[in-house]
Amino acid sequence: MKPIFQDLVYRARDTQTDKIVALKKVQMDKEKDGIPISSLWEITLLLKLWHPNIMELKEVVMGNHLESIFLVMGYCEQDLARCPFLRLRYGWIVPVKCIILQVLKGLQYLHENFFIHSRDLKVCNLLMTDKGCVKIVDFGLARAHGVPLKPMTPKVVTLWRKSLMQEIHVPDSLPRAVGCILTELLAHMPLLPGMKTSGQHVLQPYNNLKHKFPWLSEAGLRLLNILFMYDPKKRRTAGDCLESSYFKEKPLPCEPELMPTFSHHRNKRTAPSGVESPGKR
Template sequence: RARDTLTDETVALKKVRMDNEKDGMPISSLREITLLLELQHPNIVELKEVVVGNHLESIFLVMGYCEQDLASLLENMQTPFSEAQVKCIILQVLKGLQYLHENYIIHRDLKVSNLLMTDKGCVKIADFGLARTYGMPPKPMTPKVVTLWAAGCILAELLAHKPLLPGTSEIHQIDLIVQLLGTPNENIWPGFSKLPLATQYTLRKQPYNNLKHRFPWLSEAGLRLLNFLFMYDPKKRATAKDCLESSYFKEKPLPCEPELMPTFPHHRNKRVASTAVESQAKRSKP
């Protein structure tokens, strides 16, 4: 966190990790800067400028300041978000995603720790280091991204107050998906048997979709939305635009307005402050 001495505005500084780079700035940082300079949307974090410190290794992105990230909030909240508040959060995420997709950008690292929230309840998608532009025909992209089935998992985590698919490895992750959604096959996912690794790994036989058992209290519209987000067949999976039109957001409890979201203690600031106090105490010891 920093203060702009010209405008007196509080901003966030994100240091570019150089990590022994010999050929200039890392490609992920260049992509993030290039994309963020083009993007302007209330639910996308704002890049104000790029500044250089005393050394070329000290390069910082100056960004709009958000008081919280959702991961810290979920970890520290004494009472979980209400369903109306969950709807408010996920609607903003979907609006940001719709804007990105309309501009041919995929984020590829959506998770609660990359969703920031201001004290006025405005949710902003952040961390575009893995984001890429796409077009037709699609260009090859590395499959080594971190976050899988992002929007559906975020909604489910907010509703359940814990991660939906906490896999400890890729194989474990696949097994948890099969336990929850059933074993994929050609009927529900045409072309599944032709996937490169489909014949190299035997999935457990599990014929049922267990979303309703995991969320027994959720309305039919809510379950329908989750199911559309978790469709195995990419052609049937809901887009951000589809989700925004879901009847789930039109039924009670209705989404609360962002301005009516509760405010929270600044957990990140507390953590930094306590670390600073500990460091000062250590320096003061004789």
């Protein structure tokens, strides 16, 4: 399944600090009236936020042309959608727990500041540094929300999310997005890999999570049921999920700095100072 769009991201070196940064190019191909509203919103939002698990925006720079605008962000060595150690058959539960804990902490921070990421939170929106710190990225569809919660237009881009995310409050859809991420990391494949929109709305009439993950502990199954449950009277927040007994039973999640990393594979390539190498995320 090909993605609808890809962000062009360059690996570059800051000549003043000598640190590696990421340059995310603002897509201007079809714009005639300036910077796209999604990019403006992403810039505005990231300038207001700071959290270890939220991608930081350092500055906005312009290239040789007006169409060459880049967001200067922190550099992450690994894309979790293509991370080698998550495809191992044994011993991957410890890092998976560490990843989900960090995602929940980032979402908790967003919600406490009355922001939501989007309904398209997914594995490829998660990057990781060589120190094991997971960063939530891609805030072009993020929104502010208030109290009481109000329905918002469903901006679901990924086909595999549509059956779970539509026609409910956006904040309520985020635990389901985390549930999809957790199941994908555990099973090494998407939970609902439909090939077209119509097929995505044919769901199982019963809960088959226990059959899908027979090796998962009772605490793990309870967490999945909480994440996928939708009941306005029993709304669960990211903070509630952080208290799950799944993260307190063995095997315990490791500390981020103990996460396995493979940064040396990407750092083998050398290039002159300045922009070092482009990549697509």
